[in-house]
Amino acid sequence: MQGINGKILKVDLSNKKHxxxxxxxxxxxxxxxxRGFALYYMFQDMDxxxxxxxxxxxxxxxxxxxxxxxxxxxPRLIVCSKSPxxxxxGESEAGGFWAPExxxxxxxxxxxxxxxxxxxxxxxxxxxxxxxxxxxxxxKETGEVQDLIREQLGDDKVRVAQIGPxxxxxxxxxxxxxDLGHFNGxxxxxxxxxxxxxxxxxxxxxxSLEIADKKRVQExxxxxxxxxxxxxxxxxxxEIGTLASVRSNYETGALPTRNWNKGQFTEVExxxxxxxxxxxxKEGKGCYACPIRCKRVVEVNENSLVxxxxxxxxxxxxxGSLGSILEISSREIIAKANEMCNKYTIDTISTGMTIAxxxxxxxxxxxxxxxCDGLELNFGNQDALLPLIDKIVNxxxxxxxxxxxSLRAAKxxxxxxxxxxxxxxxxxxxxxxxxxxxxxxxxYALADYGADHMKAAxxxxxxxxxxxxxxxxxxxxxxxxxxxxxxxxxxVRLFMILDIYWTMIDMLGACCFGxxxxxxxxxxxxxxxxxxxxxxxxxxxxxxxxxxxxxxxAKIFNLEAGFSKKDDxxxxxxxxxxxxxxxxxxxxxxxxxFQSALELRYEMMGWNPETSRPKKSKLIKMGIEWILD
Numbered sequence: 001m002q003g004i005n006g007k008i009l010k011v012d013l014s015n016k017k018h019x020x021x022x023x024x025x026x027x028x029x030x031x032x033x034x035r036g037f038a039l040y041y042m043f044q045d046m047d048x049x050x051x052x053x054x055x056x057x058x059x060x061x062x063x064x065x066x067x068x069x070x071x072x073x074x075p076r077l078i079v080c081s082k083s084p085x086x087x088x089x090g091e092s093e094a095g096g097f098w099a100p101e102x103x104x105x106x107x108x109x110x111x112x113x114x115x116x117x118x119x120x121x122x123x124x125x126x127x128x129x130x131x132x133x134x135x136x137x138x139x140k141e142t143g144e145v146q147d148l149i150r151e152q153l154g155d156d157k158v159r160v161a162q163i164g165p166x167x168x169x170x171x172x173x174x175x176x177x178x179d180l181g182h183f184n185g186x187x188x189x190x191x192x193x194x195x196x197x198x199x200x201x202x203x204x205x206x207x208s209l210e211i212a213d214k215k216r217v218q219e220x221x222x223x224x225x226x227x228x229x230x231x232x233x234x235x236x237x238x239e240i241g242t243l244a245s246v247r248s249n250y251e252t253g254a255l256p257t258r259n260w261n262k263g264q265f266t267e268v269e270x271x272x273x274x275x276x277x278x279x280x281x282k283e284g285k286g287c288y289a290c291p292i293r294c295k296r297v298v299e300v301n302e303n304s305l306v307x308x309x310x311x312x313x314x315x316x317x318x319x320g321s322l323g324s325i326l327e328i329s330s331r332e333i334i335a336k337a338n339e340m341c342n343k344y345t346i347d348t349i350s351t352g353m354t355i356a357x358x359x360x361x362x363x364x365x366x367x368x369x370x371x372c373d374g375l376e377l378n379f380g381n382q383d384a385l386l387p388l389i390d391k392i393v394n395x396x397x398x399x400x401x402x403x404x405x406s407l408r409a410a411k412x413x414x415x416x417x418x419x420x421x422x423x424x425x426x427x428x429x430x431x432x433x434x435x436x437x438x439x440x441x442x443x444y445a446l447a448d449y450g451a452d453h454m455k456a457a458x459x460x461x462x463x464x465x466x467x468x469x470x471x472x473x474x475x476x477x478x479x480x481x482x483x484x485x486x487x488x489x490x491x492v493r494l495f496m497i498l499d500i501y502w503t504m505i506d507m508l509g510a511c512c513f514g515x516x517x518x519x520x521x522x523x524x525x526x527x528x529x530x531x532x533x534x535x536x537x538x539x540x541x542x543x544x545x546x547x548x549x550x551x552x553x554a555k556i557f558n559l560e561a562g563f564s565k566k567d568d569x570x571x572x573x574x575x576x577x578x579x580x581x582x583x584x585x586x587x588x589x590x591x592x593x594f595q596s597a598l599e600l601r602y603e604m605m606g607w608n609p610e611t612s613r614p615k616k617s618k619l620i621k622m623g624i625e626w627i628l629d
Contacts, residue, residue, distance in 0.1 A: 001025045001028060001065075001534055001535065001536060002210045002211055002212045002533065002534055002535045003065055003066055003068070003069060003209065003210070003211055003212070003533035003534045003535075004028055004065055004103075004108055004534075005103065005106050005107055005108050006022055006023060006024070006028075006108070007020050007021070007022055007106060007107050007108060007127075008020065008021045008022075008023065008037065008041075008107065008108055008109045008110075008111060009107045009109070009110045009111065009124070009129065010110075010111045010113075011110060011111065011112045011113070011114075011122065011129070012113055012114045013055075013112060013113070013114035013115055013116040013120070013196055013197070013198060014055060014113075014114030014115055014116070014117075015114065016116070016131045018129045020107075021111075025536070027040075028065050029536070029538065029542065029546075030546060030549070030623065031507075031546060031549075031550075032064055032065050032504075032507050032508060032543065032546045033062055033063060033064020033065055033066075033067065033078065033108075033109075033507050033508060033509055034062050034063075034064055034076075034078035034080070034091075034093070034506055034507040034508070034509060034550075035062075035078065035080055035089075035091050035503075035506070035507055035550045035554065036507050036546055036549070036550050037060065037062045037108070037109045038058075038060035038062055038078070038080030038081075038091075038109075039080070039089070039550055039553040039554060039557065041058065041060060041111050042058055042060070042080070042082075042089075042557065043553065043557070043627050045058065045111075045113070046058045046082075046113075048082070048557050048558075048560035048561040049560065049561060049562070050082060052081070052082045052083060052084035052087065052090075052188075052191075052192060052195075053084050053170060053191065053192065053195040054195070055113070055114050055115035055195075055196065056113070057081055057082050057113075057192055057195070058081060058082070058111065058112065058113050059079070059080075059081045059111075059112040059113075059189070059192050059193060059196065059198075060079065060080045060081065060109060060110070060111050060112070061077060061078075061079055061102070061109060061110040061112070061161070061201065062077075062078045062079070062080065062108070062109040062110075062509075063077070063078075063099045063100075063102055063103050063108050063109060063509055064076075064078075064108075064507060064508045064509035064510075065508070065530070065533070065534055066508055066509065066510070066529065066530055066533045066534070067099045067100060067103060067508075067509035068099070068100040068102075068103030068104060068209045069209065069211050069217050069289075069529075069532075069533040070214075070217060070218065070221060070288075070289040071217045071220055071221050071289060071529050071533070072220065072221050072224040072225075072228070072289065072290050072291060072292070072514050072521060073224075073287075073290045073292060073510055073511040073513060073514020073515065073519060073521065074289075074290075074508065074509055074510045074511070074514070074529070075095050075096060075097065075099060075100055075287040075288035075289065075290060075509070075511065076093045076094065076095055076099060076506070076509040076510060076511060077093065077094045077095075077096065077098050077099035077102075077161065077178060077182075077184065077509070078091065078092075078093050078099075078184075078506065078507070078509060079091070079092050079093075079094070079176060079184040079189050080092075080189075081187075081189050081192045082192075082561065083187040083188055083189070083192075083426075083427075083449060083450070084170070084172045084188045084191045084192060084195075085172045085173050085187055085188035085191075085350070085405055085426050085427055085450065086187065086425045086426040086427050086449065086450040087425075087426060087561060087562065087563075088425060088448065088449065088450070088557070088558040088561050088563055089448050089449055089554045089557045089558055089561070090187035090188065090189055090192075090449050091187060091448075091449045091506075091554075092175070092176075092183075092184035092185055092186050092187050092189055092449075093184065093506055093509075094176070094177075094178060094182045094183050094184040094185070095182045095287040095288075095290075095295070095511055096159075096178045096179045096181070096182030096287050096288065097159050097178070097179055097182075097287065097288045098159045098160075098161050098178035098179065098182070098203060099288075099509060100209075100288045100289075101159040101203045101204065101205050102124070102203050102205070103205065103209050104205025104206065104207055104208070104209055105124050105125055105126055105127065105203050105204060105205030105207075106124075106126060106127035106205065106207065107124065107127075110122075110124075110201065112196065112198065114196065115195065115196045115197055116131075116196060116197040116198060117197070118133065118135060118197060119133070119134040119135050119137065119138040119197050119199050120132060120133055120134045120197060120198065120199065121134045121137070121149065121162075121198065121199045121200035121201065121202060122198070122200070122201045122202065123153065123202050124201065124202070124203045124204070125203070125204045125205070125206075126204070126205060126206055126207060132152075132202075134199040134200065136148070137149070137199050137200070138168060138199060139165055139168065140164075140165075141164050141165065141343040141344060142162055142163075142164045142177055142180055142342070142343045142344075142345065143180055143308070143310060143311070143343055145160070145162055145164075145199070145200065146160045146162070146179075146180060149162075149200060149202050153202060153204075155204060157204060158202050158203070158204045159178060159179060159202070159203050159204070160178065160179070160200050160201075160202050161176055161177070161178040161200060161201045161203075162176070162177060162178075162199060162200035162201075162345075163175075163176055163177075163190045163193045163194055163198075163199060163200070163345045164177070164190075164343055164344040164345035164393075165344050165345075165393055165394065166190070166341075166344040166345050166346035166392070166393040166403075167190030167191050167193060167194040167345045167346070168194045168199075169194070169393065169394060169395050169403070170191045170194055170195060170395075170403075171188070171190075171191060171346050171392060171393065171395070171403040172188045172191055172403065172404055172405045172408070173186070173187075173188045173191075173346055173347040173350035173351065173354075173405055173428075174188055174189075174190030174191040174193075174194060174345055174346055174347070175188075175189065175190040175345050175346060175347050176189055176190045176193060176345065177342065177345055180310050180311055180312070180342070180343070181285065181295060181297075181310070181311060181312035181342070182287070182295075183342070183345075183347075185347045185348070185349070186347055186349065186350070186427065186449070186450075186452060187427065187449050187450065188347070188350075190345045190346075211532070211533050212531075212532060212533060212534060212535025212536075213531075213532040213533075213535070214532075216528060216529075216532035217529065217532050217533060220521070220525055220528060220529050220532070221289060221291065223525070224291050224292070224514070224520060224521055225291035227520075228291075228292075228519075228520030228521060229291065229292070229520070231520040232468075233468060233517075233518060233519060233520060234292055234513075234519060234520040237292055237294040237513055237519075238284065238292055238293055238294060239277075240273040240274070240277055241273070241284065241294050241295070241296045241315065241316075242294070242296075242315045242316035242317070243272070243273030243276050243277075243296065243314075243315070243316050243319060244273045244316075245273075245316040245431075246268065246271055246272045246273055246316060246319055246320070246324075247268070247272040247273060247274075249320075249431075249432075249433070250264060250265065250268045250272070252436055252582075252583075253436075253578060253580075253581030253582040253583040253584075254432075254433035254435065254436045254578075254581075254583070255268065255320070255324050256320050256321075256324060256325045256431050256433065257324045257325060257327060258325070258327055258356075258360075258379050259325060259353075259356035259357065259359065259360045259379075259420060259422070260325070260356075260422055260433075260571075260573045261360075261579060262579060262580050262581075263433065263578050263579075263580060263581045263583065264580055264581040265323075265324040265327065265329075267327075267329035268324070270329040270330070270331060271319050271323050271324065271329055271331060271334065275331070276296070276298070276313075276314075276319075276331060279331060280298045280299060280300055280307075280331055280332070280335060281296065281297070281298055281313065282297040282298060282299050282309055282313075283297065284296060284297060285297055285312070287511070290511070290514065292513060292514060292519070292520075294513055295312060295313075296312065296313035296314065296315060297309045297312055297313045298312075298313035298314070298331075298335045298338075300332050300335055300336070302332065305332050305333075305336055307332070307335045307336050307339050308339060311338075311339045311342040311343055312338075312342065313335065313338065314334060314335060314338040314348070316431065317348065317349050317430055317431050317453075318334070318338050318341075318348040318349075318352070319334060320352070320431030321348055321349045321351065321352025321353055321356075321430075321431055322334050322337045322338060322341075322348060322351070322352045322385070324431075325352055325353065325356045325431070326352060326355060326356055326359065326379060326380070326385065327379040327380040328380060328381075328382045328385060329382075330382050333382045333385060333386065336386060337385050337386060337389055340386065340389050340390070340393070341389065344389075344393040346389075346392065346393060349428060349430055349431070350405060350406075350427065350428045351389065351392065353406060353422065353423075353428035353429070354392075354402050354405055354406045354409065354428065355377075355385070355388060355389075355402065356379075357406040357409065357410065357417075357420050357421055357422075358372070358377050358388075358398070358402055358409070359377045359378065359379050360379075360420040361377075361413060361417050361420060362376075362377035362378065363377075363378060363379065364420075366413055366415045366416075366417050367398075367413065371398060372397075372398045373391065373396075373397040373398050375387060375388060375398070388402075401413075405423075405426060405427075405428070406420075406421045406422075406423060406428055407421055407423050407426050408426075419572065421571070422571040422573055423450070423451060423571065424444050424445060424447070424450050424451035424567075424568075424569060424570065424571070425447075425449075425450035425451070425563065425567050426450055427449070427450025427451050427452070428451065429444055429451040429453075429571060430451065430452065430453035430454075431453070432453045432458065433574070434570065434574050434589065435574055435578065435583075435587040435588065435589055436459075436484060436485065436583070436587065437458050437459040437460065437484050438459065438484065438485060438486060438487045438491055438589060438594075439456065439457075439458065439459040439482075439484075439491060439494065439495045439498070440453060440458055440459065441487070441570055441574060441589060441594065442491070442492070442495045442597065442598075442601070443455040443456055443495070443499070444570060445568045445569055445570050445594075445598060446499070446568055446598070446601065448551070448554035448555060448557075448558055449554075454502070454512065455499055455502055455503075456495055456498035456499045456501070456502045457469055457498050457502065457512075457517045457518055459482070459484035459491075460484060461517045461518070462478065462481055462482050462484075462494060462517075463481055463482075463483070463484050464481045465480075465481055467481060468516070468517050469516070469517035472516035472517050472522060472523070473498075473501070473516055473517055473523065475523045475524070475540065476497050476498075476501055476523070477497060478494060478497060478498075482494050487589060487590060487593045487594055487597050488593070488597070489597075489600060491597065492597045492600045492601050492604065493604070495601070496601060496604055496605065499551070500544055500547045500548050500551065501544065501547070503547035503548075503550060503551060504543045504544055504546065504547035507546060507547055507550060508530070508543070510526075523540065527539070527540055527543075530543070545622065548605075548622065549622040549623070549624055551605070552605075552606075552614045552618060552619065552622055552624065553624060553627060555607065555612065555613070555614055556613070556614060556627060559611075559612070559613055564611070564612070565598075565602075565610075565611060565612035568598055568612065570589065570594065574588075574589050575588055575589055575591050575594075576588050605618070606618030606621070616628070
């Protein structure tokens, strides 16, 4: 098998030891990468009940069977662990160049256990591993750390995955960055890294990755650059990025505003995609070998405010969570808030949602100005945003409470504040309203790593017969459109297929922006790409089975960690009608219909509808009955 090294690095930080596991073709075909590799090791070597911030938790940095090949949109680094935010299986993907570099350095994944007795970083180069002291790096922001590590190692081509002060201080939604502008953003996996005293992992590979049919891989990449970029989904991503969603969600009446109390933001003109592009936006950046180049970059040079473009720029989720949800319209303030989250490594979605929760508590008298360290946490008060982020990063005053996330903060505040929290399994919801996209609601409720908007394609891609999704994903067995507002059996079937497919995309280390229905590359070309890299006759069914297998494994992990079907829920706000905009007085999701949809999904997956536990027969079918032991 080509496209892989056949080696997985295991690191014990407590004893400063490392070893290498080797696996054959069957392992790679069965688990393919990402969460597949991680869940295999998590079931083998750790207790699902472990405390997430203890040395016994496992942290896995993973690639896949195709990452590292010079194909379009296959650069992703997948990090998995037990999440300190949700208490269940945690997963997050990031683009960039780090994962391909790890493959070139000789490993397909890094499995980390234990805790270093002092701050350190790992140095991996061409199959060799060193433990380096990082006392001088601890407490520093990411830009400085990257420069210092490259200087120390004498190589400016070293790729650095690292954490900043927010993750060092164990903010429960701390994240991990590579090359300063790519993030494993959700689930608080940076805090796990911080709990292990692991500041960074630096990688450098000078070896070429063996690819079965390099010519075919190059042909697919050239097609994407030439023909694929003519397709609107790719063209829009290249020109505006995800910020185009600001305007479309506003016009639908579902732009998250004022902690989800409203669906329209009156100052939307200040924060829509075209405005960013035409004011402080700079030329976009891309990831390894990908021609789409969808990453946003901004720069601000004002006397009182400077935003460094090396930290990238806000995506739609960030403009929503640090902008409209807080009723803040200053692009410069939002850009600075984004930069702070990036260089201190905390997730922008959970940061913004937790601040929105605090603002609603403040305006309803549940938090006083004294309790907020003198800050007036009113919606629209842009002067409070940056100081509050700084407090969260440093766990200072009110920031110590908010660093726990909105769910834990509400439990400490009490006084009925929980009604202002919008989360699933402890993770704050993203900036997409399931009242207009009920498939997103199923994503939020059913995602094993908590509320997440990137678990499957969104409903508008399947709204009518001419929708891009209907045109491009018929090989998955999707032939007919489904109403975005529906929560019936046809939506459950659609979401189940898309959930498995999207999980497959993530496990391959592929970016959804590269492949249908969210990107230009068609399904047959994706399979061509996998076969061209590996030299194996891997089929779509085989890849889909690997994804479904991982969903079963993650479900069992969560059940063993203490979750139950009662945790597959939606925030109460989405069972209420919209209060403003074109959908005023309408839109509430039917509670009974939604519960029926969840139970139907359990049955369709071969899970017990009473408990949501995968049946033994399903585990045997998927070849993972071994986890019962």
